[in-house]
Amino acid sequence: MSRRSADERKRLPVNSAKTSRVFDRLRQRFGMLPNPSSRLQDDKAIGLLASIVDSSDDAIVSKTLDGIITSWNKAAERLFGYSAKEAIGQHISLIIPANRMEEEITILQNIRRGERIEHFETVRICKDGTTRDVSLTISPIRDAAGKIVGASKIARDFSEKKQAEQALRDSEEHYHALADALDAQVQLRTQELQRQNLDILRQAEHLRDLSGKLLRMQDEERRHIARELHDSAGQTLAALGLQLALVAEVASRDPIHLTESIEAAEQLVQDLSQEIRTTSYLLHPPLLDERGLTSAVRWYTQGLKKRIGMNIDLNIPDDFERLAPDMELALFRLVQECLTNIHRHSGSKNAVIRFSREGENIRVDVQDHGKGMSPEELTEVQAHSTGVGFMGMQERLREFGGELTIDSDHSGTRISAVLPFKGQSESGTSTSKREAA
Numbered sequence: 001m002s003r004r005s006a007d008e009r010k011r012l013p014v015n016s017a018k019t020s021r022v023f024d025r026l027r028q029r030f031g032m033l034p035n036p037s038s039r040l041q042d043d044k045a046i047g048l049l050a051s052i053v054d055s056s057d058d059a060i061v062s063k064t065l066d067g068i069i070t071s072w073n074k075a076a077e078r079l080f081g082y083s084a085k086e087a088i089g090q091h092i093s094l095i096i097p098a099n100r101m102e103e104e105i106t107i108l109q110n111i112r113r114g115e116r117i118e119h120f121e122t123v124r125i126c127k128d129g130t131t132r133d134v135s136l137t138i139s140p141i142r143d144a145a146g147k148i149v150g151a152s153k154i155a156r157d158f159s160e161k162k163q164a165e166q167a168l169r170d171s172e173e174h175y176h177a178l179a180d181a182l183d184a185q186v187q188l189r190t191q192e193l194q195r196q197n198l199d200i201l202r203q204a205e206h207l208r209d210l211s212g213k214l215l216r217m218q219d220e221e222r223r224h225i226a227r228e229l230h231d232s233a234g235q236t237l238a239a240l241g242l243q244l245a246l247v248a249e250v251a252s253r254d255p256i257h258l259t260e261s262i263e264a265a266e267q268l269v270q271d272l273s274q275e276i277r278t279t280s281y282l283l284h285p286p287l288l289d290e291r292g293l294t295s296a297v298r299w300y301t302q303g304l305k306k307r308i309g310m311n312i313d314l315n316i317p318d319d320f321e322r323l324a325p326d327m328e329l330a331l332f333r334l335v336q337e338c339l340t341n342i343h344r345h346s347g348s349k350n351a352v353i354r355f356s357r358e359g360e361n362i363r364v365d366v367q368d369h370g371k372g373m374s375p376e377e378l379t380e381v382q383a384h385s386t387g388v389g390f391m392g393m394q395e396r397l398r399e400f401g402g403e404l405t406i407d408s409d410h411s412g413t414r415i416s417a418v419l420p421f422k423g424q425s426e427s428g429t430s431t432s433k434r435e436a437a
Helices: 005-008 016-031 039-055 074-080 097-111 159-253 255-283 288-289 293-309 325-346 377-381 387-396 428-436
Strands: 059-064 069-072 119-125 131-142 148-157 312-317 350-358 361-370 403-409 412-421
Touching: 016 293, 059 412, 069 428, 074 131, 074 148, 097 131, 097 148, 131 159, 159 255, 159 350, 159 387, 288 293, 288 325, 293 312, 293 325, 293 350, 325 350, 325 387, 325 412, 387 403, 387 412
Parallel strands: 312 350
Antiparallel strands: 059 069, 059 148, 119 131, 131 148, 350 361, 361 412, 403 412
């Protein structure tokens, strides 16, 4: 085994507790030497002590009971930044922060009583002004007579350990904060999902309500058609029956007047045919498929003028293009529903209809000059809580990415629809879908 060099031996790490125990044994040994005049033994002991102190990795400092530094090893130079020449002779407060001076007073009091202090964790200040976390082991120094004349102090730097512990605590706090934040996010997301579920349930309830209203609306429309057929076609058929009976009676007793009776019966048949045609057209006008929206709306408004006496101002540009069939049907139903509502609810005999092209959009405005709606009624309609017809119009327009707005006050009501232009040539997809259905 190769021998270590003197420098390597000096750099050997020494445990602070072990070093302290060696000091105690040496001090006891020095105080108990049977032959004080044995200079050789003393020199060897002092040399061993100096070697241990100088090679220690722990800072070893001695001081008087008044706190004056009497020794300062290499490790103390490295730890605190002061050379032995700078430190020896100075008061120990050189390395003690001002707010910890009370510690030194207590330490010296304990040393005077002969008490040993182990692993006392504190803070010391370096030459460059930085602080170090150190663990101190402090023992009293006795002379040959056993009298306490000072203290030896071993300081071990554990700043890195403390920083690591602090970093660990910070990391734990960080992870706790993350866990709390995650928990908060989970709770927030859970609440959001619960709200969404409630919205879905409300929407489902709304859809059920709408389905019920649509069914009632369908039944009402059927009753309306039945009344129309009864009031028009039924009465015409009854008159036709009476007329045919009259024809039979006239034919038996007055053949000359037979022609007039037959002509009257023929007129009743024509009237009946016209009523049935009108009812059929109201359900779905053939003009809508044959000649487009413009012709269908003109025919419908003219019919209303004749049947109920409503004055309708219709404005459609001459160059208004044909739209996709499904879009033309939606806009026709929009106009039809608006005029029906004006007739039933507004009390107005006048209506204005405007079709226009605004860039890439189609706009339709239907306005009356009736009694309008109260703010409460308008809010309910806009919130979709009432008005199946309005909801139906909205659903028709939503299919094309359109929007429907309604404004009303004491001067009347205006309904406006805006939707992206979709020409007749773009209807292939929807037509194919309808044919497939």
